Amino acid sequence: DIQMTQSPSSLSASVGDRVTITCRASQGISNYLAWYQQKPGRVPKLLIYSASTLQSGVPSRFSGSGSGTDFTLTISSLQPEDVATYYCQKYNTVPRTFGQGTKVEMK
């Protein structure tokens, strides 16, 4: 099975900072990658699919890029409401494995 590895596992940043999270696949997955946000005690929310397509209603400060094995999620200007854990998920084949998550905290 293809493994998904996120880095870092956690980060702390200030309001307005640019934040970048990386997701690496153990084999190429083209652009079959989604990103989710899960706020504490809440249900996961789809942010991005096809590696770079923003889900409807998601703020434009979120963006995704990458193809093949290396992907990034960027928050251009961190806001307090962005405190959450972020997960990548590959969906080129089953199993649709998630990364282990990246916890974003406010400094």
Add this chain to the structure above:
Amino acid sequence: QVQVVQSAAEVKKPGASVKVSCKASGYTFTDYYIHWVRQAPGQGLEWMGWMHPSGGGTSYAQKFQGRVAMTRDTTISTAYMDLSRLTSDDTAVYYCARGPWSGGADYWGQGTLVTVSS
């Protein structure tokens, strides 16, 4: 509007089975896959498998093969996830979520906490 509503929390003894339901509304139930994802306390998301309501076809993560069954009743737009031979390691919040064949899961249920304890 699209809604996905799951059944209430369950407490089970080790060795028992649990059946979680997931009722969909606001869209054509047979047009989208239903994913099942679980999250143990303080842990990340774990994809368990999916089921396509149209024909009932399923695909399960190897970890759960032989112990999980995902079914549906199209007459009431409801999907089910049966997990058997429960152990304490199965204590988790179980989510169902709607998704296309290619793409992320865009609507999630509220989650069902399953606690396995003697």
